[in-house]
Amino acid sequence: MSGIFCSLRQFSVTYARGNKAAALDRIDLDIKAGERLAIIGESGSGKSTLARALAGLLPDGAKVGGEMHWPALGHPPRPGRDFGFVFQDPGTSLNPLLTIGEQIAEGARRHLGLGWKQALIRAEELLGRVRMPQPDKVLRAFPHQLSGGQRQRVAIAAAVAARPALLIADEATSALDVVVQAEIVRLLDGLVREDGMTLVFITHDIALASGFVDRIAVFRDARLVEAGPVRSVLSAPKSDYTAVMIASHRDLSTPPLIAEASP
Amino acid sequence: MSRFRRLLSTPEGVAGLAILAVLLLAALSAPIVSPGDPLRIAGRALLPPFADPAFPLGTDRLGRDVLAGLIYGARTSLAVGLAAAFSAMILGVCVGMAAGFAGRIVDEALMRVVDAFQIVPGFLLALAFVSTIGVSTPVVVLAIALGAWADPARLTRAQVLAIREQDYVASARVIGMHPVEIAFREILPNALPPVLALSATIVAGAILTEAALSFLGLGNPNIATWGSMIAEGRSVLRSAAYLSVIPGAALAVTVLGVHLFSEGLVNALGDDGGRTA
Numbered sequence: 001m002s003g004i005f006c007s008l009r010q011f012s013v014t015y016a017r018g019n020k021a022a023a024l025d026r027i028d029l030d031i032k033a034g035e036r037l038a039i040i041g042e043s044g045s046g047k048s049t050l051a052r053a054l055a056g057l058l059p060d061g062a063k064v065g066g067e068m069h070w071p072a073l074g075h076p077p078r079p080g081r082d083f084g085f086v087f088q089d090p091g092t093s094l095n096p097l098l099t100i101g102e103q104i105a106e107g108a109r110r111h112l113g114l115g116w117k118q119a120l121i122r123a124e125e126l127l128g129r130v131r132m133p134q135p136d137k138v139l140r141a142f143p144h145q146l147s148g149g150q151r152q153r154v155a156i157a158a159a160v161a162a163r164p165a166l167l168i169a170d171e172a173t174s175a176l177d178v179v180v181q182a183e184i185v186r187l188l189d190g191l192v193r194e195d196g197m198t199l200v201f202i203t204h205d206i207a208l209a210s211g212f213v214d215r216i217a218v219f220r221d222a223r224l225v226e227a228g229p230v231r232s233v234l235s236a237p238k239s240d241y242t243a244v245m246i247a248s249h250r251d252l253s254t255p256p257l258i259a260e261a262s263p
Numbered sequence: 264m265s266r267f268r269r270l271l272s273t274p275e276g277v278a279g280l281a282i283l284a285v286l287l288l289a290a291l292s293a294p295i296v297s298p299g300d301p302l303r304i305a306g307r308a309l310l311p312p313f314a315d316p317a318f319p320l321g322t323d324r325l326g327r328d329v330l331a332g333l334i335y336g337a338r339t340s341l342a343v344g345l346a347a348a349f350s351a352m353i354l355g356v357c358v359g360m361a362a363g364f365a366g367r368i369v370d371e372a373l374m375r376v377v378d379a380f381q382i383v384p385g386f387l388l389a390l391a392f393v394s395t396i397g398v399s400t401p402v403v404v405l406a407i408a409l410g411a412w413a414d415p416a417r418l419t420r421a422q423v424l425a426i427r428e429q430d431y432v433a434s435a436r437v438i439g440m441h442p443v444e445i446a447f448r449e450i451l452p453n454a455l456p457p458v459l460a461l462s463a464t465i466v467a468g469a470i471l472t473e474a475a476l477s478f479l480g481l482g483n484p485n486i487a488t489w490g491s492m493i494a495e496g497r498s499v500l501r502s503a504a505y506l507s508v509i510p511g512a513a514l515a516v517t518v519l520g521v522h523l524f525s526e527g528l529v530n531a532l533g534d535d536g537g538r539t540a
Contacts, residue, residue, distance in 0.1 A: 095431040
């Protein structure tokens with residue numbers, strides 16, 4: 001698979017009424033088929049707006065300008081079939097009243113033309129693929145019986161149930177602790193590799209993303225600051241903002257914030 | 264099943280359920296315990312309770328069996344109360360869903376209609392309705408429902424507005440579910456529990472309104488009702504107070520039972536919301 005999967009030209013989004021500031025301001029960005037692209041930015045940079053715009057989840061009042069094309073598909077993407085979406089908070093993205101099996105099977109049943117039984121078998125398979133222990137039991141469990149990391153695995157299984165070509169993960173690891181974050185990222189990486197999916201991974205954590213993606217696009221204040229292969233962005237950032245963001249990455253070797261603040 | 268068990272684990276739930284079970288049993292067994300028309304003249308007039316084993320609760324001014332009236336009255340009260348509350352819930356949930364989903368002008372219009380029904384006292388509305396259209400059981404049911412549907416409508420709308428913004432609704436959209444399907448499979452089941460908890464209160468209110476209507480002579484005169492029994496007993500209140508007291512007590516116990524049941528239900532459903540860990 002090569003070529004452009006989705007291309008944005010002068011793409012803008014404004015949330016209407018009074019608020020004149022654009023949430024996305026004339027973005028030019030290509031998502032290549034089969035690549036793993038990280039969209040990185042701080043809160044309010046427009047990265048989630050981009051994810052929602054790709055998924056057609058913008059609220060009713062939002063104004064969209066510019067162009068969004070899907071050359072690889074040749075038609076607007078069908079939700080669930082052509083793309084899957086993983087939300088930030090797995091605590092709220094699963095319906096509390098439906099079993100895990102029903103929620104995963106829904107996409108498979110709807111888009112792959114399976115009956116309920118087959119769809120549930122596929123759901124069990126998927127639970128195995130996202131490495132849930134005892135998939136047959138989890139199938140009949142409700143979301144509140146699972147931990148946060150497990151719920152996010154379920155959400156990922158539900159998103160890829162209909163074998164979409166594109167997976168959009170909107171801050172999919174932000175609500176999880178660091179150890180679970182690494183597991184989820186590894187899982188996403190594996191799934192995307194095995195199925196040849198295109199991945200759009202939206203995050204504020206440049207270190208987490210740069211570990212496994214091919215390309216990075218940095219957003220700030222509704223604009224695309226720069227985009228390029230991971231290595232060149234990390235080693236030679238074109239913009240000062242990217243450089244600052246890389247420098248402000250914290251790990252255990254960085255002096256603690258509180259000590260810095262005290263005299 | 265687990266919800267039912269949780270309902271049984273609260274004392275008020277058990278008490279309410281027991282009262283309602285006894286009432287339901289009495290209502291269902293009415294034709295067996297006391298065959299024939301409960302309004303027929305069965306014996307000597309104004310027989311006090313416990314005087315004649317054939318009439319354990321005595322007879323009224325016209326010699327009608329009070330026990331028969333009581334258990335047939337339970338049928339009327341429960342049937343009218345449940346039917347009215349059910350109609351009110353259906354109407355309220357439908358209007359609330361429509362308002363919550365459609366939004367904007369439809370929402371505004373429907374909510375003004377709800378306002379109009381809310382500012383008129385439900386009993387006055389039922390009174391006006393029945394006295395204009397005429398007395399029959401379906402009309403009484405409809406009249407009571409018209410005074411009671413506004414609260415569930417408001418509650419449903421508020422629930423729908425809150426739940427439609429939840430991530431799991433968005434995630435149903437991104438797996439390509441049809442909006443109608445999202446409404447009925449994702450939103451409605453999550454919106455219903457508080458509305459259902461309200462329903463028991465509506466049943467209690469409907470039973471009281473029905474009794475009040477028949478007390479005023481606006482119930483169906485051909486069937487036994489507690490309201491009309493209380494009204495009948497009023498003229499001999501000094502000499503035979505039991506004629507008003509017995510159906511009055513039955514009414515109070517019924518409403519109490521429904522309220523206890525609803526209390527237990529709210530607690531059982533409330534526990535449900537807490538299990539997120």
